[in-house]
Amino acid sequence: MTKNIISLCRIQLKQEMKNRNGIYGIILYVLSSVFVVYMAVKEIHDSSVWVGLFWVIQLFSCLNAASKSFQYSKGRDLYFYQLSGPRPFILSKMIFNLILMNLVFLLSQLIFSLMMGNPFEDTSSFIILGMLGTSALSSILTMMSAITFKADNNYTLMAILSLPIMIPLLIVLVQSSNAIIDGSNISSISQNLYILGGLNLMIISLAYTLFPYLCTD
Amino acid sequence: MIKNWWKFLGVMLILYVIYKGFTIDVPRLDVLNETIRNLFFHVPMWFSMMLLLFLSVIYSVLFLANNKLKNDNWANALSSGGILFGSLGLVTGMIWGNFTWGTPWPNDPKIHGAAITILIYLAYKVLRNSVKDENKQARIAAVYNMFAFVMLVVFLVIYPRTQSSLHPGAEGNPGFNQYDLDSNLRMVFYPAVIGWFLIGLWVSQLTKRLNQKEQELLEIE
Amino acid sequence: MKVLLSIILSLFLFSASAEVNKDRLDALPAETKVFLFKDIYYNLPDSVENSVFMDSLVAKTSNRNIKDFFPYVIEDVLLTMENQVNFSLAESDEKAFRKLIVDNINSHQRSTLLNNFVKYISSLANDSNKVEMSSPLYKEGKVYVVVTVLSTILLGIALYLFSLQRKIGQLKKL
Numbered sequence A: 001m002t003k004n005i006i007s008l009c010r011i012q013l014k015q016e017m018k019n020r021n022g023i024y025g026i027i028l029y030v031l032s033s034v035f036v037v038y039m040a041v042k043e044i045h046d047s048s049v050w051v052g053l054f055w056v057i058q059l060f061s062c063l064n065a066a067s068k069s070f071q072y073s074k075g076r077d078l079y080f081y082q083l084s085g086p087r088p089f090i091l092s093k094m095i096f097n098l099i100l101m102n103l104v105f106l107l108s109q110l111i112f113s114l115m116m117g118n119p120f121e122d123t124s125s126f127i128i129l130g131m132l133g134t135s136a137l138s139s140i141l142t143m144m145s146a147i148t149f150k151a152d153n154n155y156t157l158m159a160i161l162s163l164p165i166m167i168p169l170l171i172v173l174v175q176s177s178n179a180i181i182d183g184s185n186i187s188s189i190s191q192n193l194y195i196l197g198g199l200n201l202m203i204i205s206l207a208y209t210l211f212p213y214l215c216t217d
Numbered sequence B: 001m002i003k004n005w006w007k008f009l010g011v012m013l014i015l016y017v018i019y020k021g022f023t024i025d026v027p028r029l030d031v032l033n034e035t036i037r038n039l040f041f042h043v044p045m046w047f048s049m050m051l052l053l054f055l056s057v058i059y060s061v062l063f064l065a066n067n068k069l070k071n072d073n074w075a076n077a078l079s080s081g082g083i084l085f086g087s088l089g090l091v092t093g094m095i096w097g098n099f100t101w102g103t104p105w106p107n108d109p110k111i112h113g114a115a116i117t118i119l120i121y122l123a124y125k126v127l128r129n130s131v132k133d134e135n136k137q138a139r140i141a142a143v144y145n146m147f148a149f150v151m152l153v154v155f156l157v158i159y160p161r162t163q164s165s166l167h168p169g170a171e172g173n174p175g176f177n178q179y180d181l182d183s184n185l186r187m188v189f190y191p192a193v194i195g196w197f198l199i200g201l202w203v204s205q206l207t208k209r210l211n212q213k214e215q216e217l218l219e220i221e
Numbered sequence C: 001m002k003v004l005l006s007i008i009l010s011l012f013l014f015s016a017s018a019e020v021n022k023d024r025l026d027a028l029p030a031e032t033k034v035f036l037f038k039d040i041y042y043n044l045p046d047s048v049e050n051s052v053f054m055d056s057l058v059a060k061t062s063n064r065n066i067k068d069f070f071p072y073v074i075e076d077v078l079l080t081m082e083n084q085v086n087f088s089l090a091e092s093d094e095k096a097f098r099k100l101i102v103d104n105i106n107s108h109q110r111s112t113l114l115n116n117f118v119k120y121i122s123s124l125a126n127d128s129n130k131v132e133m134s135s136p137l138y139k140e141g142k143v144y145v146v147v148t149v150l151s152t153i154l155l156g157i158a159l160y161l162f163s164l165q166r167k168i169g170q171l172k173k174l
Helices: A002-018 A021-041 A047-067 A076-084 A086-116 A123-150 A155-181 A186-215 B002-023 B033-040 B043-066 B069-100 B109-129 B134-162 B183-220 C002-013 C022-027 C030-042 C052-061 C074-082 C091-104 C107-129 C140-173
Strands: none
Touching (some): A002 A076, A021 A047, A021 A086, A047 A123, A047 A155, A086 A123, A086 A186, A123 A155, A186 B134, B033 B043, B033 B069, B033 B183, B043 B109, B043 B134, B043 B183, B069 B183, B069 C140, B109 B134, B183 C140
16 A cells, blocks of 8 residues: 555656646745735734734645645546555645645745744744644645545635634644744644644544545545 | 424423523622523533534434435534524624623634634535535535534644633633532533523424425425 | 843742632723733833842742742732832843743743733722623623523524525425
């Protein structure tokens, strides 16, 4: 099964590389939205505003990135899915989205800091927190994308389905980011990190259990 | 008639709660004054909502297990009931909070959790409506229902306990220790929860029968 | 200076405010609570060397570890603070102050701190804040709030059943 997953991931990577439109689209979305925010606020004096705006942009960028993940799932993808079964399929999509969204996170962190200053003295712990948070985010969004793909593939529907579930995640992330700005190190927010990691595992196991039911056509 | 014994029980319990709720001796508290009686009306809304949504998830699981549309109809109707009671709980909470905490929407984790629940289940309704085929609709809705409920339980039951909040029962101790539910109140409170839950179940049953009749009529045409 | 800050801090942090009246907290509107907390939080006395505050602090802290202060009641400190002039901390001190807080306690304890702070301040504020409300819902010990809540619930259920009734009517027409 691991071999299946790895080969499916590799195939997806090749697909994205061949038609780089999707990736360019995501990068452009991040750049444009950060620029819009910059134009709206110019300078951020309060660090909690920085954190809030950053995570909202991150949320919507990941939403966008995830909504594209099942777009090509007609034809050739269906063939691969039938070869390998539903579970490796969803796991490979999740792993791929995880890597993609972590890259999106790093990119947006870079651009945000460039345009609006970096309120963190300890950027590395923010990056660790952010990668954990984005991983949980990507798992939720991949699952929601799978559900909406089966039902009409409407971007609005995906936003409606995933936003309420992402709100508590957002609360945890904003709280931890604010704590990092105030100067605490990684170990003092460890409780929140465990929550994020636990959430991630729970979503992946839920998806692993439920995806086959979604797919029996 | 005998099959509907629980409906009569529900109505009786509610009548008992209304009578006792207004006449019983309540502990004298400073800001709350008499509004502590809302314990019998506002709080059971939440308990009923959680119970109804939990039943809805169980029916979703049953549907995924044996593919009978009847189970899915129950899941749909129970989620309607859950949304109704959840919104009622939210509105009554806003009314109550306005006159005790000073503002209808304070910055409180339990309120956030309540709002998120309602958003999730409204999204569930939209999801249902966006798929035309019945079986497909049922399956997708069942998957989302399970997913949403698990997330709900994590974030509404576990997370608020780690935060401080204006509600009683925060900061680690569940329940109502703050107001120290004495046996007098308990005698009216538990019947209230059961009574409102049964009313919610009745409303859901009516919804389910209506939906089913609608489907059958559309099939006949 | 930093040691003093940490002493003050530890006194605030772990206070067992068992005697505080929670309902005074409830009597304050939400904005007041946040404002009160921020006021106290950022306006701790800057120099406390020659004050009564310092004397009482020293008296309590002699021969003890900082950790021993934890059970102190917040009332003590704040009562003495009432007689002090408000200094505002300089920018750098404020950052160090917050770092000190954050390094030594986790977010859960910090929120407990917030609650305890506000509870005590509200008990200080006591009856001068009680405003005579004259709208009808405040009369008779606010029992009419319960009446409103109950009628809302019944109205909501009735509206829902009414919509079901209309659906039945539409089906019958088919």
